[in-house]
Amino acid sequence: MxxxxxxxxxxxxxxxxxxxxxxxxxxxxxxxxxxxxxxxxxxxxxxxxxxxxxxxxxxxxxxxxxxxxxxxxxxxxxxxxxxxxxxxxxxxxxxxxxxxxxxxxxxxxxxxxxxxxxxxxxxxxxxxxxxxxxxxxxxxxxxxxxxxxxxxxxxxxxxxxxxxxxxxxxxxxxxxxxxxxxxxxxxxxxxxxxxxxxxxxxxxxxxxxxxxxxxxxxxxxxxxxxxxxxxxxxxxxxxxxxxxxxxxxLVPNLQSDFKIVAHRGSDGNNGVPNTVPTLKDSKKKLSPDYSELDVRQTVDGRFVVIHDAMLANSSGKEREVNNLSLGDLIEHKVKESGHAAYLSGYSQYLEAAHQIKQPLITEIKTDEHDNYDLAAEFCHLYADSMIDHGDMVHSMDYRIIANVKKSEKRLKCGYVLPFEIFSMPKGAIDFYSIEYLTMNRSFIKAAHDKKKKVYVWTVNNKLDCLRACAIGADGVITDNGSKLKRFLKTATKDDFSLGCFINSYATLK
Known part of the structure; x- marks a missing residue:
């Protein structure tokens, strides 16, 4: 009862x-x-x-x-x-x-x-x-x-x-x-x-x-x-x-220049995420405002485009990425969802993106074994080229962002928040990337008052996209960019009001 x-x-x-x-x-x-x-x-x-x-x-x-x-x-x-x-x-x-x-x-x-x-x-x-x-x-x-x-x-x-x-x-x-x-x-x-x-x-x-x-x-x-x-x-x-x-x-607060960001460079199931072939295919089919990717530092001080900290070899044994050289990693073929592609060094990926005029948002991944001086090394290798092509970086580790800004103030940096329940982090931050479950109108308004943009990740369905648009987010990081792009073109005022309703019901504000 x-x-x-x-x-x-x-x-x-x-x-x-x-x-x-x-x-x-x-x-x-x-x-x-x-x-x-x-x-x-x-x-x-x-x-x-x-x-x-x-x-x-x-x-x-x-x-x-x-x-x-x-x-x-x-x-x-x-x-x-x-x-x-x-x-x-x-x-x-x-x-x-x-x-x-x-x-x-x-x-x-x-x-x-x-x-x-x-x-x-x-x-x-x-x-x-x-x-x-x-x-x-x-x-x-x-x-x-x-x-x-x-x-x-x-x-x-x-x-x-x-x-x-x-x-x-x-x-x-x-x-x-x-x-x-x-x-x-x-x-x-x-x-x-x-x-x-x-x-x-x-x-x-x-x-x-x-x-x-x-x-x-x-x-x-x-x-x-x-x-x-x-x-x-x-x-x-x-x-x-x-x-x-x-x-x-319930009144939508829409941004005039809403961005679609391809999560790990992919668009639906069009290839192996974080690889050059997928980046080029997404550019051709979707032409996202930004393509997001993940990089980690290798044992020889270079950077490889990969999300996970562990990599399984042909025998099934896992090894830590930061214990492998770039030469070893780029010879590794990755398979996912019926697709296969070789890993790329960040220099190769960056060059390919610039050739097709695709702006990037690069997430610098770290673990407990990394030295935070890697931010200075990253800027020394890539900052000038990234600034010239309008690229940005973000990270879930604020120490990385602070060191990047210390090394190169011109490079735009964002802070990745896995949940937004605390006060807005202050510091050398140009934008925020917040997880979609805890996004709310108050945080976005506070960020906009400080002239900072807010991107929401990882938004893969219409409901979450409506909610993000309606409460004023500047863009979404998504695996389904083409699908959401078509939906937003046909969305009506009533659709965005429904997005506000979803947010108000979830947050009571």
Missing amino acids: FRLTNGIAFLKELTAKLDKRPELALLWSLLWMFMMLSLKFDGTFFVVLLLILFLALDLTTAYLFGDVRPERKQLIRFVCVSLLSLSWRGMPFIFRALSQIPIPIAIQNAIFDHRRQFILIVVCCFFGMIWLFCSVSDETVGVFFSKKIKSKRLFLRILLLETEFIFWSAFLFAIGYWLCGHLLGNVQFLWEILILMLKWILLIMYQMACFQLYFGNRSFDSRVSKISGSVAICFLIAAVVQLIFVKNS
Whole structure:
């Protein structure tokens, strides 16, 4: 059974209590309203205000039920529930906070270098928080799921609650996307607003269900038949505020010179990525604005065009690229998706690109064994030629970008972000390449305010392309350039509005 009814029952009793305490009803309503408002502004002040309001809302709710006591277990449970309520439902709050906190670029770089371990730590902390809450809860936990359950089963019940929220959010999005994709003009616009408002209602109801975890040892009177007037006014004001901001977020912010960048030089399945034949074929069929490629330094100080750090030989044994010479590497034939081609040295690849007048974005790959002086060597060998032909470089390692800029200030450099949840990195950066899952309008606007371009990778379908275009990205790095190029030529205003809807639903901003 859908457990949203638990949140509704809790909300009804909460509003009944608020009716008896008008001063707390006013405070609770104002907290909700200001929290909705603060979510829509940038700046450290608003982030701190948002977190204070969130904590105050939790404390006010707990006080209404008389369950704020300075006992160790009670405090631990309260903190756990507050953090739990900031899990899936609170992602917009968390991302907004992280994006405004000035985290040193060295720390960001370390997180990006070890992003798999970082994600694993975050997941472990989430499960640890649930386990801690269960371990300090009472032997039985009230009416959660409409019956008393033992605390040892509470862990799985909480996971079920989180899973239900994800499921119903996805279900609501699927309905909204299908409806909005088949409607036009003002009708589409109104449906988009309605679906986004329903998403907020869903979030609030699950927030109430999360509060019920804390007050699980008491029975809620589900017979309370109405929501109090004060809280109804609160939600109405919050809805109007959201409506205003949602309306603005559904207006596309298109760039006049949107770029198509061929990821690893390929266009669909037209050859082996990062090879000269594929580069030439993509130029002929697609003529991308830029062709992106990956390079690594070899043991003899040269550069080879390759993505992976390991290369399998004819016997199937893998060897590290930086332990092989360029001569050994260019004799290696690579096979992929029915195609075969030899690896290229970067000098050969660069010369071929310049002959066909194809601008490049070169990603300099590194691993823990590389010496960061390679940036100076790279600039010494290639910078002048790249500048003359309008080429650029980018890297996921900021130390490489800083050293490239130190060696050659004229060469345009970009910082590759595997996820965009932190504050915008500052430094010698001319553009950003951000991963498509965490792209958002706020980051792109902040970059444009600083006169920096933003490219989104790796965008291979129409939905992600619409979203990137609609929120103001300057281009997409894609494996399907011809497909997206044809789509963008025929895309309408309603299509781009749908892209804004997808972004607003995903980020709530």
